[in-house]
Amino acid sequence: MKRDAVSWERAAEVCEAAQGWLRAGAIDEATHEAIREAYRDPCVTPSQVWRALTAVMTTAVILCALGAFHVAIRPSLKVLPVLFFLFATACLVATERLEASPRLARRGAAGATSFWGGVFVLLGLGLFLSATAGISDDSAIDAVLLASALVWGAGCWRWGPPLFAGFSAVSLFLFLGRFPSGRVLWVLAGAALAAVAARRLDDAAWAPSHRRAAAVLVVTGVGALYVAVNVYSLDEQLLEELQRFSSARIAPAPGRFAFIVSAVATAVLPLVVLLWAWASRRTFLLDTGIALLAVSLVTLRYYVHVAPLWVVLTVVGAVLVTLALAVERALRRAPGREMAGITADALFSDEQRQQVLQVVPVVATLTPPAHSPVAVEKGLAGSGGQFGGGGASGKF
Amino acid sequence: MEIVAAVARLRVANVLSPTQAALFDRVARRHLVSVRFEVRVLLYLGVVLLTSGVGLLLAEHHRELGPWVIAVAIGLAAAGCLFWVSRQAAPFSWDEVSSPNLAFDYVLLLGLLLFASDLAYVEAQFTLLGPRWTHHLLVVGVVYVLAAYRWDSRTVLGLALTTLAAWRGVSVVLISGSFGTGDASALRSNSLALGALYVGAGALSVRWKRKPHFEEIFANAGLLLVLGALVSGVLGDQPMWGVWLAGLLSTAGLVMLLAFRLGRSLYFAQGVLAAYVGLLRLLFAPYGRQASSLPLLLAALLGIGALTLIFAAHRRMTER
Numbered sequence: 001m002k003r004d005a006v007s008w009e010r011a012a013e014v015c016e017a018a019q020g021w022l023r024a025g026a027i028d029e030a031t032h033e034a035i036r037e038a039y040r041d042p043c044v045t046p047s048q049v050w051r052a053l054t055a056v057m058t059t060a061v062i063l064c065a066l067g068a069f070h071v072a073i074r075p076s077l078k079v080l081p082v083l084f085f086l087f088a089t090a091c092l093v094a095t096e097r098l099e100a101s102p103r104l105a106r107r108g109a110a111g112a113t114s115f116w117g118g119v120f121v122l123l124g125l126g127l128f129l130s131a132t133a134g135i136s137d138d139s140a141i142d143a144v145l146l147a148s149a150l151v152w153g154a155g156c157w158r159w160g161p162p163l164f165a166g167f168s169a170v171s172l173f174l175f176l177g178r179f180p181s182g183r184v185l186w187v188l189a190g191a192a193l194a195a196v197a198a199r200r201l202d203d204a205a206w207a208p209s210h211r212r213a214a215a216v217l218v219v220t221g222v223g224a225l226y227v228a229v230n231v232y233s234l235d236e237q238l239l240e241e242l243q244r245f246s247s248a249r250i251a252p253a254p255g256r257f258a259f260i261v262s263a264v265a266t267a268v269l270p271l272v273v274l275l276w277a278w279a280s281r282r283t284f285l286l287d288t289g290i291a292l293l294a295v296s297l298v299t300l301r302y303y304v305h306v307a308p309l310w311v312v313l314t315v316v317g318a319v320l321v322t323l324a325l326a327v328e329r330a331l332r333r334a335p336g337r338e339m340a341g342i343t344a345d346a347l348f349s350d351e352q353r354q355q356v357l358q359v360v361p362v363v364a365t366l367t368p369p370a371h372s373p374v375a376v377e378k379g380l381a382g383s384g385g386q387f388g389g390g391g392a393s394g395k396f
Numbered sequence: 397m398e399i400v401a402a403v404a405r406l407r408v409a410n411v412l413s414p415t416q417a418a419l420f421d422r423v424a425r426r427h428l429v430s431v432r433f434e435v436r437v438l439l440y441l442g443v444v445l446l447t448s449g450v451g452l453l454l455a456e457h458h459r460e461l462g463p464w465v466i467a468v469a470i471g472l473a474a475a476g477c478l479f480w481v482s483r484q485a486a487p488f489s490w491d492e493v494s495s496p497n498l499a500f501d502y503v504l505l506l507g508l509l510l511f512a513s514d515l516a517y518v519e520a521q522f523t524l525l526g527p528r529w530t531h532h533l534l535v536v537g538v539v540y541v542l543a544a545y546r547w548d549s550r551t552v553l554g555l556a557l558t559t560l561a562a563w564r565g566v567s568v569v570l571i572s573g574s575f576g577t578g579d580a581s582a583l584r585s586n587s588l589a590l591g592a593l594y595v596g597a598g599a600l601s602v603r604w605k606r607k608p609h610f611e612e613i614f615a616n617a618g619l620l621l622v623l624g625a626l627v628s629g630v631l632g633d634q635p636m637w638g639v640w641l642a643g644l645l646s647t648a649g650l651v652m653l654l655a656f657r658l659g660r661s662l663y664f665a666q667g668v669l670a671a672y673v674g675l676l677r678l679l680f681a682p683y684g685r686q687a688s689s690l691p692l693l694l695a696a697l698l699g700i701g702a703l704t705l706i707f708a709a710h711r712r713m714t715e716r
Contacts, residue, residue, distance in 0.1 A: 010398045013398040013399065014399060014402040017399050017402075017420070017424075021416075026416060026419065026420070027416060031416075034406075035402075035406060038402075038405075038406065038409070038411065039402065046661075046710050047715060049661040049665050050710050052665070053661075053664075053665040053668060053669070054703065054707075057668075057672070057699050057702045057703050057706065058699075058703065060672070060695070060696075060699040060702075061696045061699035061700055061703070064693070064695040064696035064699060065692075065693070065696040067692040068689040068690075068693040068696060069689070070689075071689040071692060072689035107707070202397060203397075204397040204401075208397075208398065211397075280426075281426040281427075282426070283430075283431065283433070283434065286434060287433075287434065287437075290434065290437070290438075294441075308456075309449075309452060310449045310450075310452035310453040310456060311449070312449070313445045313446070313449030314445070314446055314449030314450060315449075316442075316445050317441075317442045317443070317444070317445030317446030317447075317448075317449055318442070318446060320438050320439070320441055320442030320445065321438075321439060321442035321443065321446065321502070321506070322442075323438060323442075324435045324438035324439045324442060324498075324502075325439075325499045327431070327435055327438075328435050328497060328498045328499060329497075331431075332497065338428060341422075341428050341429060342428075342429050342430075342431055343428060343429070343430050344431060344432050344435055344498060345432065346432050347423055347428070347430040347432075348423065349430070349432070349433075354433070355550055355551075356550060356612065356613075358436065358440070358501075359550055359553075359554035359613065360554075361440065362505065362551050362554065362555060363554045363555055363558050365444060366447070366505075366509060367555060367558040367562060368512070368516075368559060368562050370561070370562040370565050370566055
C-alpha cells in the first residue's frame with residue numbers, strides 16, 4: 001500500500017473508534033471533534049450502503065462495456081484473452097488512480113475495479129493457456145490456481161482488501177490439493193499459514209487492512225487444517241477429489257489408525273481453537289472455534305446415531321438457548337457487568353445497526369413459504385398445508 | 397494498535413480524562429472483550445434448531461403421539477415463552493423501549509414461532525378454517541404485528557411483514573428463489589397493494605410518533621415489494637411492459653427524491669437499482685434477440701450516469 005493510503009487508514013481507525021465512543025456516550029461532542037481534529041482523515045468515507053451501491057453500478061459499467069466490445073469485435077477464442085488482458089489493465093490502472101485520490105478511494109468503486117481486474121487477468125490467462133498455448137487442462141488449472149494465489153495476494157498487499165487475502169489463500173490450498181499428497185500439504189500449509197499470520201495480527205508496522213487480512217489468513221489456515229483432518233473428509237476422500245485428472249484419483253481407503261487419529265483430531269481441533277481464543281482474547285477465533293465445534297457435532301451425529309434427528313435438533317437447540325441465557329445472565333449480574341475481562345455489553349459497537357441487521361437472517365430463514373391465493377380461491381380444499389414458521393416444511 | 401497509541405496521545409494532550417483513557421485502553425488492548433455478538437448467534441441458532449426439531453417431530457410422529465398431545469404440548473411451550481417475555485417486559489410505550497436483556501427478542505421469537513407451528517398443526521388436523529385454510533397465515537401475521545408493537549421488536553415486525561406477504565402469495569425470501577407462485581399479474585397486484593400499505597404505515601409511524609423507529613422496517617419491506625412488482629412487470633409482462641416501465645420510473649424517481657430529502661441512503665439505493673434494471677429493458681427491447689453492441693454500450697453509459705447521480709446525491713445528502 002502507498003504510504004499516504006496507510007496513514008489515511010490509521011487516522012480512519014481512530015476516527016471510527018471515536019465515533020463508537022461518542023455513540024456509547026463515553027465522550028461528548030467536543031471531545032469527539034478534538035479527536036477528529038487530531039487525527040484528520042482526508043478521505044470521503046460513505047456508509048456501507050453507498051459503497052455497495054457504487055460497487056454494483058461500477059460492476060455493471062465494466063461488464064456492459066466488456067460485453068459491448070465482445071459483441072462488436074466477435075473475437076475468436078485465441079483473441080479473447082487479449083480482450084480480457086486489455087480490460088484487466090484498464091481496471092487495474094483505474095484502481096491505482098482511484099486509490100490515490102482521498103475523495104474516491106473508499107467509495108466502493110476501487111474495490112469493484114480491483115476485483116474485476118483480478119478476475120479478468122485469471123480468465124485471460126486460463127483461456128490463453130488452454131486455447132492459444134494448447135497445454136493440457138490439468139496444467140492450465142494448476143497455472144491458473146497458482147496465478148490466482150499470486151494475483152489476489154498482490155492485490156491485497158497493494159490495495160488492502162482483506163477479502164483478497166482469503167481468495168489468495170483458498171487458491172493456494174486448491175493448488176496444493178492437486179498434488180497426490182494434498183491432504184498432508186493442507187495440514188502443513190494450514191498450520192504454517194495460521195501460525196505465521198497470527199504473529200502479524202498486532203504488528204504495528206502493518207496497515208490496519210493488512211492486519212485484518214492476517215486475521216482472514218488465520219481463519220483460512222485453521223479452516224484448511226480442519227478440513228484436512230476431519231474424519232468425514234478423510235472417509236469420503238473429499239480432498240482427493242481435487243487431484244489432477246491424469247493422476248490416480250482413487251486413493252486407498254484410510255486405515256484404521258488414520259481413521260482414529262482423524263476422529264480424535266476432529267474432536268480436539270475445535271477445542272484447541274477455543275482455547276487459543278480464550279488465551280488470546282480474540283473474538284474472531286472464538287467464532288471460528290464455535291463454527292468448527294458445530295461442524296464436529298454434525299460429523300459426530302453422522303457416524304454415531306445417539307438419537308433421532310428431531311431429538312438431536314431439539315436438545316441441541318435447547319442447550320444453546322440455555323447456555324446463551326446462562327452466560328448473558330452471569331455476565332450481567334457480575335460486578336461491573338464483567339467476568340475475567342469478558343462482558344455481554346455492547347461496548348462501543350453500533351447496537352442499533354446490529355438490531356436492524358439481525359432482522360435479515362430471521363426473515364430469510366423463518367418466514368413461512370408463500371401460498372398461492374389464486375390456487376386457493378379456485379377451490380383447493382383444506383386438505384392441510386405446510387407448517388408456517390420455524391422453518392419447518394413437514395407436509396400433512 | 398492505532399487505538400492504543402492514540403489513547404495514550406490523547407490522554408497526554410488532555411483530550412481524554414484518566415477514566416475515559418483507562419476504559420478505552422482496556423478495550424483496545426482486549427483486556428475487556430464483548431461477547432454480545434456470540435451470545436446473539438447462539439440464541440439465534442438455538443431458536444432455529446429448536447423450531448426445526450419441533451417441525452420434524454410433528455412431521456414424523458404426529459400419528460403416534462396423537463393430535464391433542466402435540467397441539468397442547470406445543471401450545472404450552474409457546475405460552476411458557478410468551479409468559480416469560482411478558483414477565484420480563486417493560487411497560488408499553490409508543491417510543492422505543494430497550495430490551496431488558498439479550499435473550500428477550502429470541503425467546504419472544506421462539507414463542508411466536510411455536511405458536512405459528514401450533515396453529516398450522518391445529519388447522520391441518522382439525523380444519524377449522526376449511527377451504528380458507530391459508531388464512532392461518534393472516535392470523536399469524538396479525539399476531540406477529542401485535543407482538544412486535546407490544547414488545548417493541550423490529551425482528552418480529554420484519555417477520556410479520558413477510559408472513560403477511562406470504563399470505564398474499566408473495567415470497568420475499570431469498571432461498572425460495574422466486575417472486576412467488578401462481579398468477580403473475582395477481583401476485584404483482586398483491587405485492588403493489590401490500591408494499592404501498594407498508595410504506596404508508598412507515599410514514600404514519602413517524603408522523604403520528606407511534607413507534608417511529610419501525611419506519612425503516614416498514615419502508616424497506618414496502619419498497620422491496622413495490623419496486624419488485626414494478627420490475628417484474630417490466631421484465632415479465634410482454635404486451636404491457638411500457639406501462640410498467642413508466643410506473644417504475646416515476647415511482648423510482650419519487651422514491652429517490654423522498655429518500656434524498658429524508659436522508660435515507662437505503663431507500664435511494666433501491667430506487668436507483670430498480671430504475672437501472674427497468675431502463676435496461678428499454679435499451680435492449682428494440683434489438684430483440686439480435687446481438688448488438690449498441691445497447692450494451694448504452695447500458696455502460698447509463699451506469700456511468702447512475703454513478704454520477706450517486707456521487708452527487710451522496711455529496712449533498714445529510715444521512716440520518
